[in-house]
Amino acid sequence: MVYIAHVRENDQEIQTVSEHLLGVKRLAEVFGEKLGLAHVAGLAGLLHDLGKYTDVFQEYIIQVAFHQEPAEKKRGEVDHSTAGGKLLFSMFHNKNNTPQEKLLTEIVGNAIISHHSNLHDYISPDIKSDFLRRVRDKDLEEYPLAVERFFEEVITEKDFKQYVYNALDELMQFIDSSPTQIFFLTKFIFSCLVDADRTDTRQFEEKRKEVQDSQFGSLFASYYQKLLNKLISFKKGKKGNEQINKLRQELSEQCDSFADKPSGIYTLSIPTGGGKTLASLRYALKHAQKFDKQRIIYVVPFTTIIEQNAEEIRKILEDDIHLLEHHSNVIDDEEENDELLDGLITKREKLKLARDNWDSPIIFTTLVQFLNVFYAKGNRNTRRLHNLSHSVLIFDEVQKVPTKSVSLFNEALNFLKKDAHSSILLCTATQPTLDHVNHSLLKNRDGEIVQNLPEVFKAFKRNEIIDRTGTQINNNQLADWIHSNAESWVNTLVILNTKSVVKKLYEALKDGPLPVYHLSTTMCAVHRKDILNKIKKLLKNKTPFICVTTQLIEAGVDVSFKRVIRSLAGLDSIAQAAGRCNRHGEDGVQDVYVIDHADEKLTRLKEIKTGKEITGNILARYKKVAEEYDKSLLSYTAMNEYFQHYYKKMETDLNYYIPKVEKDMTKLLMATRRENDYLKAYVKKYKAGFPLVLTGSYKTAADYFQVIDQQTTSVIVPYGDGKEIIAKLNSVKRIEDLSKLLKRAQQYTVNVYSQALRQLNQDNAIVPHLEGMIYELRENWYSEDYGVDFKGEGEMDFMSF
Template identity: 55%
Template sequence: MNYIAHIRERDKQIQTVEEHLLGVKCIAEQFGKKMGVKHIAGLAGMLHDMGKYTIEFREYIWAAVHDPGSSPKRGSVDHSTAGGKLLFELFHQGTPSRYEWMIAEVVGNAIISHHSYLHDFLNAELRSPYLERTSQKHLKEFEQAKQCFFEHVLNEEAFRHYVAEACRELEAFLLKPSAINVEGKLMYLTKFIFSALIDADRTNTRLFEEDKTMEEESDRKVLFQSYYAKLMGKIDSFPDQTEEFAKARINRLRREMSDRCGQFAERPSGIYTLSIPTGGGKTLASLRYALKHAVEHGKKHVIFIVPYTTIIEQNAQEIRKILKDDPNILEHHTNVIQDANDDDEHEDGMTTMQQKLKLAKDNWDAPVVLTTLVQFLNVFYAKGSRNIRRLHNLCQSVIVFDEVQKVPVSCISLFNQSLNFLKSYGSSSLILCTATQPALDFVQHRLDKHIDAEIIPDLERVVDAFKRVEVVDRATNETFGTDKLADFIVEKINEVQSVLVILNTKTVVKKLYHQLSQSIGSEIPIYHLSTSMCAAHRKDILDQVRGGLNKEKMICISTQLIEAGVDISFDCVIRSLAGLDSIAQAAGRCNRHGGSEIRHVYVIDHEEESLDHLAEIKAGKGVAKAILVDLNQDRRHHGGSVLSVQAMERYFKAFYSKFESSLNYFIPKLRKDMMELLTADRESNPYNQEYVLENRKSLPLFILNSYRSAAEHFRVIEDRTTSVIVPYGDKGRDVIARLNGGESIDELTRSLREAQQYTIQLFPHEEDKLSKNGGLVSLMDGKVLVVKENAYNDEYGLDLDNDSGYRLSMF
């Protein structure tokens, strides 16, 4: 009898269970090699769909495809438990065998979870969902499935030998020195195996569905060598442009730091800091390090991570111009597809569109990836198989964290531990790139940086050499409302060519923009920027701004998104009081290239900003104000400047001290830290302590942590947001039209990637208001949300009142 794994939609061709299991095993092994766990990953691959070796599943899938009306109810046939149950039965019985039990737990959890998310080993109800599936659940055709597996995939003797190899890999993994405890090591290993399994399973299924074979991976070393040659050609061409360019002090410093990055790239992989001041050419310098290090040390990916509060188009555009290889450069802003709560155990009962969405390639396998801090943290800690699928591709990579000081306080420990894992086990090199290095080694779960971590020597000299602005304190002794601020801006624009105003909330930005537009009229161009606008919209606005700078007077009013990753230079900057890192970043948008005399950055206290729900900005503002007061009293304090190395160090230590109880991601509903749920040992695990008290015995498990409970409560930002596509411009409308039609998996993959440029994030109250006003439409079986045209404004983006002045609707 042919047992069926999948039936191809197009021609009803059958992929047997044996073909699928061996195919997934092979791909998973390749992924596992990156971390020295080939057999552990391969074990998950060969067992994950063992439950399809049953007559019940064969009849189910046949009916689902050929006679949908009479097929069994979706959810009635469990095929993902069997593989985990086999491991538990053969290797998790009797006297505890440390490595065999751990293998059964790590791999078994990945297997039983591969259509949803990892299970808890012990949860708040003092239940073990893992044991309920692997030990307690009865599968009526389990013996039949086991017999078929040993007959057609791997005989029992060879299988036991394979598991023994996996145990040896686990032992070596756990013995490797790391700043992470044993429970943390097992947690990250489980997530890596889960990632490898999810990607291998979906890749093999996609290839079968498209009737293709596994693509040959390009020689990344040769590719990165060609990229490095292109980059050096660009860098070496700079002095030839004009004689003045070569003589410019700023540009000589930029070249000096770039050369330093090139030399440093030869060192072993590790966690390093690159403290180039704003305007110091971080993008090209860090790219130089990344490409050279990738060539020297055999890395597979170069990944740039930027803050969730900024935009990544500029970095991507700059890199694309140099490398000239668009197909190999992936920009990933957000997850367009909503799948965190998916449980697709019976994927063969899905609609065609659901199946396409699941298989669409979304795994960060590109040579060069640019994404956000939110997406990076989601890979490790958020629920949803689409997130964790990417984790294994973070290994054997060079990862550059641009503006790393933007890591949310609640995520500091989680961030540090994920980097420690990638350094110790993932063979990755991590570069923390910012002018304002946060004190990440000052906290309890410290970052395991290299002992000689800083790439740029003599930092104080470099900071002083880059001085192009003077920070003027207008926040200590007075406050500004919108009216007073508008008058101040008019005063400054009469003195200089360009003024940038950065405020802390979208509400005051929009209010100031409207007020200035009415008072100045068309005399001076005024531009608005906020996260209410999609990436493509913001890029168009920034292009207009750059085109007009130094040619005409202009005013730009923005939220803090303009502070990081945007190469733009104004004559004057006004910054609403916030953390010192934000003030320093704002200063980096003023006189950026040092082409004129010292310019001024004014720090003001905007009295109309509501920061009650922005705890980090509010706390940063308080610490920064205290330092400004100190400097007003005595200029010798804090290195004599809010932009000094000493001031930044003092700021971050005081800032993190204010949030000491929040650094481990506290979950109010559970009254537990997320670090506790993920990495607490047996003695300190609160659920285990309760379980032992109640049952007078401990669970027969090595791992007792709560992976799913932690993921269900994880949000990088406090409020849950939803990605929606907006109809900005002809291209935005075209993307929406294509997603609303029928496309192949490859075409859908391209469209979803393009849709990244046309997405914004809605907070729950925004989504609710838009829905009530009829401003939202769902596509693709409800997996993709789209904003209607009359709810998006070409001037300032999202319009919650659903009245944007133009009424051409495509729906």
Template identity: 45%
Template sequence: MIAHMRKSDYKEQTVQEHLEAVSDIAKEFGKKVNVQSMAELAGYLHDMGKNTKAFSTYIENAVKKLGAPSVKIDHSSAGAKYLYERYYIDSPEKLSESISNMVIEMVGMVILSHHSGLQNFLQTDGSQSDFFKRVCREDLPHYEEVCTTFLNVQGNQEKVEELYQASLKEMKSFLLQYQQLSKQWQGKSHISRYVYYSILMKYIFSCLIDADRTDSRRFDEDDHSDLYPSNQLFFKESYDHLIDQLQEWVAGPEASHPINELRAVMSEQCDRLAEEPSSIYQLSIPTGGGKTFASLRYALKHAHLQAKDRIIYVVPYTTILEQNADAVRKIIKNKDMVLEHHANVIDDAESDDELDFYQKPSLKQMQLARDNWDHPIIFTTMVQFLDTFYGKGTRKARRLHNLTNAIVIFDEVQSVPIKHIPLFNSAVNFLHYFGKSSIILCTATQPSLTATAYPLLMDVDAEMVRDLPDVVKAFQRVSIKSKVKTQGWNANEICDFALDELENKQSLLIILNTKKAVLNVYHELKESSGYSVYHLSTSMCPQHRKDILQEVKKKLKSGDEKVICVSTQLIEAGVDISFECVIRSLAGLDSIAQAAGRCNRNGEYANGFVYIIRAHDEELSKLPEIALGQKVTEQDVLTRSELAEDLLSPAAIQTYFDFYLTKAAREIRMIDFKLNIPLIELIDQSKKYFEAVPQGSPRTSVRSMYKTLESRFEVIEAPTTGILVPYHAEGRDLIADLNEEIRDYDQLNLLLKKAQLYSVNVYSHTLRQLVKEDLIFPLHTEGVYALKDGGYHKEFGLSLTGEGELSQSIF
């Protein structure tokens, strides 16, 4: 029987060959969480349903274009049904029987979901479970032929029995590990076993998906390369390069500067901790304290000593991803071993149908171009991280197993969406306590993640920086003064105040909360200042922003002229830039602290000045977290004299987050609007829906409702679409190249990665307006859209009026 047929030479891969190869790969992936047998069992049975003459004909017709039947063949249910019929116990009375059912439910659900995304054990409408619906189906076509063919292969039945028995032991071990965790954190709320059952199942699902796709790709490309290369030598060499860089800095003229001495001390503390066992750490280095270098120093050494597979940086915004990735490349002196993965240039709609693959080569190429994060060092975003655990379909889940036995560094961890903190904490707990990963939470303003529902299980002494209050004081380089007034500041007033400050200063940064407010102040200053004025917002593609920042830094360094930059909060996170003065529109104290980090960053001046105002024309009704941050800073921090005098102190930050999280629970809708429950309940007990199962209907031991969770889960409430923009010759060339038919996978992959620098993410209402104004058009490469010239402006990016002005060079 045929599992796959190579289009280039019509070579066949048999079903048995595919099952054995996938199970071997899945087994290797599963070892990191000690569920290798469960993963192997899933791999061994996942395509059992292809053991039919009908499917062989289906594949042959599709590849040779002989007129494949339009009716799709269900090949995903047979393996799960076979497991259920052989091992499932209808009314388990013993713990061992319950454990057996859990194995069958998890592995069975993984198998039957491997082309659709995980399904539901319970339903919101009280109807039959997706699991029972599939495994109890009596009219599954070709099922008898499938079983006969599979069991006729010598050793298959014995292999399944062997893997089943080994899986029982693994499930018992997992339960024991959970019990030990629960005992260790006794007294903490919501350390729910159901949550970890659910994430464990998603992990096994990830192992199967990646193994299946990997073997299919290797067969299609006739690839026989090493599947499991070690990165240990690379980590050791990279650490040596980092230490060489450190020695150069120590010998340099700036080494004796107090700030640089402090950076060196904290970096050394991280180096020593790298010798300790894996843990969850906080790295609360003050803004400008060199946390990227310090965290990399820890990660490279720890990865080498503890044999970790990879280092993953998770950042809040794409705006800082390129900068941090470039900085790491320079330190380790290797460009190819650092992967960036962020922008959504291609629509993420799922399509795993094999017939689509064979009939639409461009679709297959684009899907293969999505990395599974099998790379030594990865930079990605919080959106991508959370989507890996909770996003829709199969493609993003493929990466999950590569987050285990890793070092995961969360940069600016305070940016985790408040609504998704329970899901974030649960994912991180799983990665550390079950997945053997080391976790670092980096920020100058640590949120109180250990004091929430479904808390982060982090020790009280998890801080990597010793004597943190003293370090924060030593790093103080600015004076912060509130000039908030009830009626707010309009664009003219902000402009006048900025120009007054520039009378005796060389540079000034204005940070406002909305793109509209930024654009208004930018236009005012351009018309009246006579100085060099720059605009930064996410209406500009990353390359455009990078060019602007480079030009601003150049002028700041020369000091030949006065410089003003007007920006949204994108400049706050990780951008290494320093102004003499900063004006910040009122926001959360964490944002104000980040803004202060762009002022007198390296101690260039005797003192820097940060002024807090409230911009009048900021509409925050659709930005509830920013609005709440404003409110808490104003009412609960600025009104307390002991805190207002030192807004960057750990005490002020702690007070802010305590009030913020408390008020957020009341004022920000934490539950799903449609379901009226927190989303995490869908992978917890699912009590509301479990109790609604009709009397006498079968109930599963695992209760997760991943299908419903994934359909409702969005990291960003209003999702965006990436649009290619004609910025400079490079952007126009990319649009032209992607408007051609591209058959070479490597070329397509290269173009798509480059396109991330020349795309702007737009919300649905903006997308509709672009369509209405005829400013957007689809490219030949499926799922990619581009902006016409009139839709992009050389100074401020996206222009919805169609009057954008472009030039070959903006400077």
């Protein structure tokens, strides 16, 4: 008899269970070998779909694939992911098994039973074990039959046991038995399995077996030479002998020399405007060649930086194919278990199989996406994790890591350095003191690339901070002040702390004598890019105008205004705002005004409010003892003091506290057995010892994790090619074409908060596509001025773009 794993929808060709299990095993071995864990990952691949050997699954797949009967007929009867975990548990998690064998069983077993959902809790807040419920307690009617067929068709029982012992040897060489490392190890194995499963299924659907090639050494060598050629052209150019460009050249050369050092966690504290994008790329390309790294990953706080940096690097490297921009997940991550979808490769399944695993040699992504890989629910996120190993990761504007995620961020980087053979570069003019907190970052000693930092910061001084916070100012007063000075200032950038105040100021200014531009996160990436291009043209022509925006412009956006006004916030934000003023030192020293805005409501913005208070204290102290700060509010000394005070004041907020379970997320994931309150409660409740080695609450933690405070959903907006992309997504059939479209669609999406999404749905402004996996915004709800327009009065002049 032929046992079916998948059926292609277009030609009803079948992939057998044995073909799929062995195919996933081979791919998982390739992925797992990156950490010396080929057999551990391969074991998960070998067992993950063992339950497809049951008659009930075979009847189900035949019905839906060949007789078009609805899958709902077998709902609840086609659990095919439990059997593999159950087999492993029954053979290697008994009284006579060693703690190491049990540990292997729990790590691999969790990946197997979770590959259609999220990793399970070993023990949960309700003092139960979802893991044990599946692998030990769940009754699977045809389980013995499935196991018999598995040992007949796929691997003999003797060879299987030997494979498990090979996996055990690898695990013992890898682990240090800390709960923190074991959490990341479990995530890594889960990542290998999910990506191997989806890749093998996609290759079957596309009728090809591609080679998994992660060796990009020759590509990095050609990129490095192109970059050096570009830097030489800068040096020989008209402005090559200007002091600021000589400084940039010197810093770039320091990065080149530093790349010869072994992988670690290093800092690159280049002042704003010091050329850190190309300097960090120079480090990454040279280091990747010398130490055989598989990819280079830029992680940035805002999508605006992705757009700019990717375009700059793409032009220099003369390559559009091998650079991936990953802004957000266009497909809505379904929360329910998707096990029932596995088998027949439908349009919905193709969307999930689309290449979304970060296997490109150079990747640009956001802090949100990076943190989601390690901590968020949805196996689409975790799928990418194994590709972070053996990489160079460059964190641009690292000070923007959300405060509540600082400990989680540090632990992820420590794992990448210690166990995943990656090198990490923290780039910013305003380095946070991440090594001075609990769950501290394991930076390398003498890990700062830039030599003589205080002198370098002095040499890059291009503006003066003017403190105007003595008296609060409201929006009307601010508008009057700007109107009265705007022409003499030529071009003015105003950065405020909240979107609502920015929008009101824009409305107050737009009927004035000068052109006014507005930037917002409610605009899609292409829309913002179009506005920034217009702004850059006006700046180049020295045409008077005004730009009002939130902090999205502060990090990495290459613009240079004559005058900047910044609402009081953290000192790092003020420094970044100052970096948009006189960026290239073209006008001597220019003024950056810091104001205290009366209309901003910061009650729910604790990070901004706390940063504002600490900066206010430093401003007051600076007036008395300016020499202690090297007579600069933006000095290295001032910034270091700011962050030490900030993290001390926010100390209780660094570990991602979850109110609903009254526990830090670090405790849910990384507590020792002695620290685990749930474990103590289990012993008291059941009057027995807890039967598992691991005690993490992985599913609970993922369920509550959100990088930003509210859940957002990506919505494709009717700007530019947005409508065309929606039409193509509805009609395209090939997975490869879907992958390309989904990447392109990211540029035309806006992340909408859940409350706003509900309102848009009530107003019939949202059109769902592909069974609610993708959302489209109707045309009247998108505005040229504001982006997503919640009043439904949007008007777009599409001909002008």
